[in-house]
Amino acid sequence: MGISRFFEVVALGVKNLLRNKLRSFLTMLGIIFGVASVIAMLSVGAGARHEILSRIQELGVRNVIINSVKPPAEIKPDTTDTQNKDRYGLTFEDADYIANVIPTVETMLRVNRITQRLWYGSKRLEASVLGVEPAYLRMFGLEAGRGRVFTEVDAENFAKVCLVRRGLVAQLETVEDPIGMWLQIGGFPFQVIGVLEDAAFRSHTRKALNIDSTTQEVYIPYETSMRTLGTVTLIERAGSQEFTQVDLDQIVVTTTGESEVLRTSQMLTAALKKLHDRVDYEIVVPLELLKQSEETQRVFNLVMILIASISLLVGGIGIANIMLATITERTKEIGIRRALGARRRDIVLQFLAETTAIAAIGGLLGCLVGIAGILGIVELTNWKAVIAPSYVMLSLVISCTVGVVFGIFPARRAAQMDPITALRFE
Amino acid sequence: MSRRVLELDKIVKTYGTGDSALTVLHGLDIHVEEGEFVGIVGASGSGKTTLMNIIGCLDRPTSGEYCLNGEDVAHLDDDRLSLVRNRSIGFVFQSFNLIAQLTVAENVELPLFYSRTPRRERHQRCLDLIEAVGLGHRTGHYPPQLSGGECQRVAIARALVNQPALLLTDEPTGNLDTKNGEEVLKIFHDLHEQGRTILMVTHNAEIANKLPRVIEMRDGLVLEDTGVGTGCLLSSGVESTAGVVS
Ligand SMILES: Nc1ncnc2c1ncn2[C@@H]1O[C@H](COP(=O)(O)OP(=O)(O)OP(=O)(O)O)[C@@H](O)[C@H]1O
Ligand SMILES: [Mg+2]
Numbered sequence: 302m303g304i305s306r307f308f309e310v311v312a313l314g315v316k317n318l319l320r321n322k323l324r325s326f327l328t329m330l331g332i333i334f335g336v337a338s339v340i341a342m343l344s345v346g347a348g349a350r351h352e353i354l355s356r357i358q359e360l361g362v363r364n365v366i367i368n369s370v371k372p373p374a375e376i377k378p379d380t381t382d383t384q385n386k387d388r389y390g391l392t393f394e395d396a397d398y399i400a401n402v403i404p405t406v407e408t409m410l411r412v413n414r415i416t417q418r419l420w421y422g423s424k425r426l427e428a429s430v431l432g433v434e435p436a437y438l439r440m441f442g443l444e445a446g447r448g449r450v451f452t453e454v455d456a457e458n459f460a461k462v463c464l465v466r467r468g469l470v471a472q473l474e475t476v477e478d479p480i481g482m483w484l485q486i487g488g489f490p491f492q493v494i495g496v497l498e499d500a501a502f503r504s505h506t507r508k509a510l511n512i513d514s515t516t517q518e519v520y521i522p523y524e525t526s527m528r529t530l531g532t533v534t535l536i537e538r539a540g541s542q543e544f545t546q547v548d549l550d551q552i553v554v555t556t557t558g559e560s561e562v563l564r565t566s567q568m569l570t571a572a573l574k575k576l577h578d579r580v581d582y583e584i585v586v587p588l589e590l591l592k593q594s595e596e597t598q599r600v601f602n603l604v605m606i607l608i609a610s611i612s613l614l615v616g617g618i619g620i621a622n623i624m625l626a627t628i629t630e631r632t633k634e635i636g637i638r639r640a641l642g643a644r645r646r647d648i649v650l651q652f653l654a655e656t657t658a659i660a661a662i663g664g665l666l667g668c669l670v671g672i673a674g675i676l677g678i679v680e681l682t683n684w685k686a687v688i689a690p691s692y693v694m695l696s697l698v699i700s701c702t703v704g705v706v707f708g709i710f711p712a713r714r715a716a717q718m719d720p721i722t723a724l725r726f727e
Numbered sequence: 728m729s730r731r732v733l734e735l736d737k738i739v740k741t742y743g744t745g746d747s748a749l750t751v752l753h754g755l756d757i758h759v760e761e762g763e764f765v766g767i768v769g770a771s772g773s774g775k776t777t778l779m780n781i782i783g784c785l786d787r788p789t790s791g792e793y794c795l796n797g798e799d800v801a802h803l804d805d806d807r808l809s810l811v812r813n814r815s816i817g818f819v820f821q822s823f824n825l826i827a828q829l830t831v832a833e834n835v836e837l838p839l840f841y842s843r844t845p846r847r848e849r850h851q852r853c854l855d856l857i858e859a860v861g862l863g864h865r866t867g868h869y870p871p872q873l874s875g876g877e878c879q880r881v882a883i884a885r886a887l888v889n890q891p892a893l894l895l896t897d898e899p900t901g902n903l904d905t906k907n908g909e910e911v912l913k914i915f916h917d918l919h920e921q922g923r924t925i926l927m928v929t930h931n932a933e934i935a936n937k938l939p940r941v942i943e944m945r946d947g948l949v950l951e952d953t954g955v956g957t958g959c960l961l962s963s964g965v966e967s968t969a970g971v972v973s
Contacts, residue, residue, distance in 0.1 A: 305846065320828060637824045640785060641885070642813020642841040644806050720785050724824065 314654030329663035331616025336667025348685035360587040389581040390547040414550035420485035432526025445495030617707035624711035636723025645716035652712035660704025733759035738791035764919040769944030817886030819896035825870040876907030
């Protein structure tokens with residue numbers, strides 16, 4: 302069939318659809334919603350995937366993060382001692398072992414964390430003070446919105462400098478410029494050199510980095526924290542005091558390559574099992590989170606395909622149903638065309654062109670509805686969506702296929718009619 | 728020396744099978760030469776339309792031989808029959824059978840569409856024919872906007888557009904008043920003069936009387952045939968049918 306003839310057949314199909322606009326539109330509805338849901342689900346799925354991927358990449362695919370975890374409270378022997386000292390979590394020995402024994406470790410970053418009182422003039426806050434190495438700030442993209450972050454020079458000099466978050470500044474209710482402000486932490490004076498951007502503290506990252514409070518982290522150089530605040534946190538309750546000692550809150554291990562991550566995490570698991578007599582740590586492997594999310598994605602995709610198939614099936618059945626009615630209505634026309642020399646396949650093509658045109662136009666409208674829906678969803682929720690041209694193409698291909706598949710039966714039925722009977726039909 | 732356009736030998740048509748079988752045509756022999764204008768008359772139910780359907784390749788005989796233009800068409804498959812209908816047969820029906828949703832021009836173009844004639848040529852040819860039947864000013868109109876006579880003239884234009892070897896028409900004036908009927912008949916007579924081969928079923932004795940050759944059917948057989956030949960029987964043999972048909 303020549304290209305111009307093809308267009309002529311399609312044009313005839315479209316013309317026939319325009320003859321009964323309302324009915325054609327109603328016939329399309331199934332396809333419109335089917336395609337709209339396909340597009341919406343593809344885009345939202347891709348958006349979620351993209352989001353998770355970028356979050357995991359923020360944590361570093363080559364990294365293995367080990368956090369200290371407070372083990373479930375043990376049944377302690379009943380004592381009248383009001384001073385309890387609890388020691389758990391990662392130790393300096395762990396860090397030495399990891400750095401010296403495990404071969405696939407490229408770099409290792411230590412994090413110390415102490416809960417301390419923070420004084421600003423007469424104002425007092427409970428602050429979570431994190432002692433981190435400058436490389437840690439770079440690795441997790443903690444940047445100063447104002448001022449500067451501390452560097453290796455500050456670390457070497459045990460400089461008493463700190464980085465605070467905007468929320469903390471707000472809580473201090475100061476009119477003073479926060480940069481250069483002096484804070485008393487654990488009895489030591491620290492100077493604020495920078496205010497951190499909030500962008501770095503997204504929920505996912507925060508969870509993996511073991512940052513729980515939202516506003517009150519204070520970052521100081523690791524070396525400084527070891528020399529000044531130490532590793533013991535004092536928790537005062539009514540009538541009792543509790544000390545907890547955690548050497549290292551977190552160890553971030555960067556492996557020599559992505560392919561070494563799994564092996565490294567296995568070696569770490571084995572090593573920590575040997576070094577600890579209880580599980581007071583957790584190992585987070587961003588690469589595995591990635592794999593998990595891919596698994597979730599697969600399930601999501603399956604559900605999506607199922608829903609889309611059902612709505613397209615319903616749409617297709619709608620088309621077939623209306624076409625059967627149309628064919629009965631146009632029996633006489635079919636008879637006339639056959640008498641004038643139309644072959645069976647000419648009749649099949651004519652009706653297929655109509656169903657395919659319905660489906661294709663429905664597909665296009667569905668894409669528009671779907672894209673509008675996505676924009677609405679993105680506007681109203683904090684979901685992310687990625688609209689790719691390939692989704693539009695895919696949807697159009699699918700809807701045309703639906704048009705052909707569900708058009709075949711009515712079209713063949715039209716073509717099988719006996720011309721004489723069809724001609725006599727009134 | 729004229730060519731033989733139509734050659735029917737012992738055509739039998741039986742509808743249904745077994746007990747309910749009904750044989751409508753009982754072995755018809757009809758030969759028609761090129762350029763003849765043949766009327767077919769006969770009582771209602773005598774099988775005229777059945778015969779026309781077979782001649783028009785809309786239907787196949789149960790048995791017998793049928794040659795159209797020297798080609799055996801009794802045993803063709805559906806696709807080939809469609810091709811024969813398209814190229815060699817022009818139908819003019821009693822009820823016009825125009826497609827109401829297409830314009831006059833589009834209706835006339837239809838056979839050319841199925842013969843895969845290039846679009847531009849199609850357009851020119853159908854315009855010429857519409858002009859010839861006197862409807863040049865109505866090409867863009869739709870059939871429901873036309874009178875019965877005009878519709879039938881469009882149908883004639885459509886039947887002629889592929890230059891068929893045979894023009895078949897079953898009661899072309901049945902749905903028309905006298906004046907329009909006469910106009911349509913005049914077109915057929917003009918076509919005959921131009922050398923076209925025409926088969927026309929009619930109930931009207933007056934019309935049959937003016938035809939050069941008349942075949943009378945009864946119960947699926949040829950009762951009387953006024954003879955093969957172009958115009959040679961204009962003066963004789965027509966009276967014999969007149970009485971029977973009325
Ligand atoms: N499809 C069919 N199935 C069964 N019987 C049929 C069929 N078509 C026609 N017949 C029968 O064949 C016989 C001849 O019918 P046909 O239509 O050929 O007659 P006709 O001569 O054209 O009559 P009229 O002058 O009324 O148009 C009739 O008895 C009719 O009932
Ligand atoms: Mg009849």
